[in-house]
Amino acid sequence: MQPQTTASARAYALPSVKFQSIATIIAVVAAVALPQVFHLAGAATGLGTMIGQTLLPMHLPVLLVGLLAGPFAGLATGALAPLASFALTGMPMAPMVPFMVIELASYGLFAGLLRGVRLPVAVPSPLGWLGKLLAAQVAGRLVDALAIAVAVAFLGNTQMTVASVWTAVGTGMPGLVLQWVLVPVVMAVVDRHRD
Template identity: 40%
Template sequence: MNREAVISAPAKSGTGWARNLVYAGAALALCLVLPFLTGQIPQIGSALCPMHIPVLLAGFLCGPWWAAAVGAAAPLLRFALFGMPPLFPTGLAMCFELAAYGLASGLLSRTLPRTAAGTYGSLVGAMLLGRVVWGAAQTILMGLSGSAFTWAAFLSGAFFTAVPGIIVQLVLIPPVVLAMRRAGFIRS
């Protein structure tokens, strides 16, 4: 088998169960590790939304269902191992939010064209849907505890304080996805 056939073989063979498991495992590992790295940056560490990046990438890499599972599991596993994020309501709301990110980025990346514009469209759509799901989850969870989740709290948490993370996601994820497509790591 020549070199070109070996390099392009993953794209031609499709994504198998084992390959998706490896991508999902790598994304889950990044969800556990990245918050430690960004937490070292004073005042904006948590605003970089470090767990969002691997879950969004997982949607492009291994599809909607694997990425949704990674998103749902990551906050729970991180809480079980490190005690962060606090489980109620933050961690539980993050489970829904991150699962929505993974599901939406995976579904949209399969639906929209595999161009730069389609990749950005998939990413932005997933980012918006995940934030809406987070707001709905926060509203329900806070209501269960007798507290109110206001529109101002939603806008602040989903958008205003998350601006650094939104910028990082828009700058980092599409070039990585496009490069991985060109390299044959993501099926066309």
């Protein structure tokens, strides 16, 4: 006789390969399209193309797919999105592509790994997801800083510095706040529909 699975256990189980694959494709499309929408909006409103660096539109689908579909979907989306975006739009700039791949793949991987972590204390759904999101963001930034440090120290890359990671955090603070609001809300809605 098999034990019954609870809604909580089902929530932490990895979804089917089909779901992960479809989620990855949708997330890659969103991660390529959202920056273009933000750039167009920035140009139309006179805010310029810096709006993309400020609101971090490519990060949102990567983090969400990791939390929704798991580490494989998160990693694949994070790795494929900058490559697809560069191939289709020429953005991000070529020297940034490897670092974007590493950073976004890290975000997606860590978000996916954290999706199934049970918190040691009972917290309301949005706060639990916010904690997981923050952990994924910190881990992704640390991996990005490490990749840049390796590029500077061993590969002689003079276009990047480790300090640029922390500058990017400051520039992207509005985008981080947007993620802190939207991601937990989306995940809390998903949780309600799972129960």
